[in-house]
Amino acid sequence: MSEVLALEGIEKGYMLGTPGAVQVLRGVSLAVARGEVVALVAPSGAGKSTLLHIAGLLDTPDAGAVRLAGQDMAGLTDARRTEARRRTLGFVYQFHHLLPEFTATENITLPQLANGVPKPEAVERATALLTRVGLADRLGHRPAELSGGEQQRVAFCRALANGPALLLADEPTGNLDPATSDQVFAVLMEVVRETGLSALIATHNMALAARMDRVVRLDQGRVV
Numbered sequence: 490m491s492e493v494l495a496l497e498g499i500e501k502g503y504m505l506g507t508p509g510a511v512q513v514l515r516g517v518s519l520a521v522a523r524g525e526v527v528a529l530v531a532p533s534g535a536g537k538s539t540l541l542h543i544a545g546l547l548d549t550p551d552a553g554a555v556r557l558a559g560q561d562m563a564g565l566t567d568a569r570r571t572e573a574r575r576r577t578l579g580f581v582y583q584f585h586h587l588l589p590e591f592t593a594t595e596n597i598t599l600p601q602l603a604n605g606v607p608k609p610e611a612v613e614r615a616t617a618l619l620t621r622v623g624l625a626d627r628l629g630h631r632p633a634e635l636s637g638g639e640q641q642r643v644a645f646c647r648a649l650a651n652g653p654a655l656l657l658a659d660e661p662t663g664n665l666d667p668a669t670s671d672q673v674f675a676v677l678m679e680v681v682r683e684t685g686l687s688a689l690i691a692t693h694n695m696a697l698a699a700r701m702d703r704v705v706r707l708d709q710g711r712v713v
Contacts, residue, residue, distance in 0.1 A: 491559070493577075493655045493687040494521040494544060499553035501539055513539045514550070515710040521655065521687050526678070528698035529691040531707035537691045538659055540707065544689060545578055545657045546570045558654060575604050579648030583660040585640040587632040593619055593643045594628045597650045604651050611650075618646035622676050638669040645677055649684070656681065656688040663693065670694070 499517040502510035513536040521527050531537040542548040543555060546562060555562040557577050565573065587596050594615045601611035619628055622642045632640050641661065648656055661677065662670035674697050681688055690701065698704050706713050 491523055492520045492556070493523050493558055494689065495554070495556040496520070496540070496544060497554040497556075499540065499543060499555070500551045501536070501543065501548070502551060513710055514543075516553070517707070517710070517712055518553075519705050519712060521689050523654070523687055524685045525703065526681060526688045526690065526701040528701040528704045529689055529707060530693070530695065530698050530704055531691070535707050536710045537707050541657050541659050541689065541691055545580060546574050575651060577654050579651070579653035579656045581641075581644055581648045581656065581658040581661045583663040585632070585644040587640060587643055587647075589632050592629050592631055593624060593635065593646075596632075596643055597647045600647060601650050606651075614650060615646070618649060619643070621680060622646060636669075637665055638673050641665065641673050642676060645673075645680070649680065649686070654687060656686055656690075658688065658690040660691055660693065662697065670697070674700070 497518050499514050500512075501514040502512040504510050517540060519527070529537050529540070539548065543550050546555070557573060560573075562570070562573065588599070591599065594612060597615035597618060598608070598611040601614065602608060606614075616628060619625060622645065624639060624642055627635060627639060632643070635643065645661070662674050665673060678700065692698055
């Protein structure tokens with residue numbers, strides 16, 4: 490299988506007001522093949538969120554290479570990076586970050602409209618995605634009218650709305666109780682498998698990690 494994501498020798502440090510930089514990532518290399526679901530497991534502060542931000546073109550490494558679908562992302566303009574994110578990537582976070590004034594359908598329609606999809610097509614896809622994750626009776630509900638698990642399922646649908654090749658998820662069920670977490674994750678995995686999507690999912694939950702194709706462990710800024 491070809492790689493949808495390749496990170497090679499990623500280094501990243503931050504200046505935090507103390508002498509010298511705090512080194513967060515130290516030569517991290519990993520790859521995600523097409524159709525592969527990879528768990529990224531790490532203790533707090535080990536650099537997994539930083540690594541996901543770099544993989545998602547939301548941050549740049551101090552050294553190393555990022556390749557998406559075989560294309561080197563080094564030296565791209567902000568406009569080209571934004572285009573690559575919209576074309577290739579979907580994001581899910583621990584907190585859903587849904588727009589509170591919009592319905593579930595509208596929250597999934599808006600990113601498509603920003604990507605140039607005609608409104609009728611965007612609404613049709615939003616409806617299909619929400620129906621697929623069991624929310625056909627919640628299309629017109631706003632986030633405040635949905636449970637935590639329902640909100641996160643809407644967030645998954647939003648991440649999938651533009652047909653990304655790679656899903657990046659940072660503790661996507663970390664804000665849910667264990668039973669709801671298991672249910673939401675099962676829905677996510679089912680949809681990912683059906684669509685052939687690749688995914689890199691950061692989690693503390695080893696039971697969830699074990700249900701993925703492969704586990705990558707990050708500790709003190711290194712793959713171990």
